[in-house]
Amino acid sequence: MKQAIAVHQNDLPVSEMAKSLVGSEIIKLAGQIKKKIAAGEKIRNFTIGDFDPEIFPIPDALKSAIVSAYENNETNYPAANGLLSLRETVSDFIGHYGHFDYTADEILISGGARPLIHAVYQTIVDPGDRVVFPVPSWNNNHYTHLSRGEAIFVETQPEDHFMPSAENLHPHLPHARLVALCSPLNPTGTTFTEEGLRAICTAVLEENKRRKGTGSKPLYLLFDQIYWMLMHGETRHFDPVTLVPELRDYTIYIDGISKAFAATGVRVGWAFGPAGIIGKMRAILSHIGAWAPKAEQVASAKFLSNISACDAYLADFKQKIGHLLNGLYKGFVALETAGYRVQAIAPQAAIYLTVRFDLKGCKTHTGKVLENTREITQYLLNEAGLALVPFHAFGASEDSTWFRLSVGTARLETLPDLFADLKTALDRLS
Helix, strand or coil, X not given: CHHHHHHHHHCCCCCHHHHCCCCCHXXXXXXXXXXXXXXXXXXEECCCCCCCCCCCCCCHHHHHHHHHHHHCXXXXXXXXXXXXXXXXXXXXXXXXXXXXXXXXXXXXXXXXXXXXXHHHHHHHCCCCCEEEEEECCCCHHHHHHHCCCEEEEEECCHHXXXXXCHHHHHHHHHHEEEEEEECCCCCCCCCCCHHHHHHHHHHHHHHHHHHCCCCCCCCEEEEECCCCCCECCCCCCCCHHHHCHHHHHHEEEEEECCCCCCCCCCCCEEEECCHHHHHHHHHHXXXXXXXXXXXXXXHHHHHHCCHHHHHHHHHHHHHHHHHHHHHHHHHHHHHXXXXXXXXXXXXXXXXEEEEEECCCCCECCCCCECCCHHHHHHHHHHHHCEECEEXXXXXXXXXXXXXXXXXXXXXXXXXHHHHHHHHHHHHCCC
16 A cells, blocks of 8 residues: 555656656765675775765864853844845955955855755846856756756866866857856866966956847856865866956855865855845745754854965865875876876866776676776776766766866875775776
């Protein structure tokens, strides 16, 4: 009887949006990985864009402030746009680290970055409006679907470090309502050059100038910079409004503490941009109840105002992440130099390494030919215990043999064993 009811429930009509919503490839892969780990298999899980708190705990000062806030009973509803103390602190914080000049009234606090991105889409995109974004990129296809917009995928290339160019995007701008960009980019960990981003921003600005007086709606730019505090080596972060100040009226930034301070579960994010857009986003999120918990907001305001504590944590954190990324990169370069069909892009930022396994057409020891990226993914998981996310999970072509490798749960001392097992698995291919 229970099974019959379940089948009947699954047959119930739902909205066209819900019916056609595509599930997450990453979640599907995570399910396989959990089963293998539960069965006792040794799996190196590089799939999740998160942190193992045993390896990368949040700052002690932030943790203490959270505990203190709960002890002080900061547990009632916060303001819909976030506590004023936190918005003022964020204004100072982004001004200190990035020279951004946004007031508390131009800042919106939410339960992490995801509700804010969703709110941008819901505020700007009407059904049928075109949203232009490069692929691979994280979740823009799904956010466009949820807003009932039309997704315009712009495929990027490895020689450009998978970053889009003005030339790539320009043909699509005249009919677009929103351009969604991310730098440092999830899933690649690569970044815009100053010249590259400036050219895109200039193109967006020129498109808005063209539309003035025509009755057409403006073209807005969503700029997700959630990883901008995690730049490695000589890499610098560039942003739209700093490069092209006239773009301020059209740009909405997404940011927060989740990546910079390994605080993914603390759920404190912020957006900043034109006050009118921020106000509409606030109204949307107030109906959803997507605010960050009050205690975490109180604590974040206290922590982020302590610049010396932020600096100390970031210096150590970035060093650890950098060692992991560089250790992995050197391992893949060594394999490529030895003739194996792998490739990696030098790490620039965030917690990701971009890796290629050019294994299509290779034959396994059982005689099976690896015909597509899904089979390559499964071979690496089954034979090397290596779990990676293929770029097609981020909207790229099904033919892409590039993968995201996340180091948030990795330990430096395990890398030699990883590469030994990977080499063994590659040696079994012909």
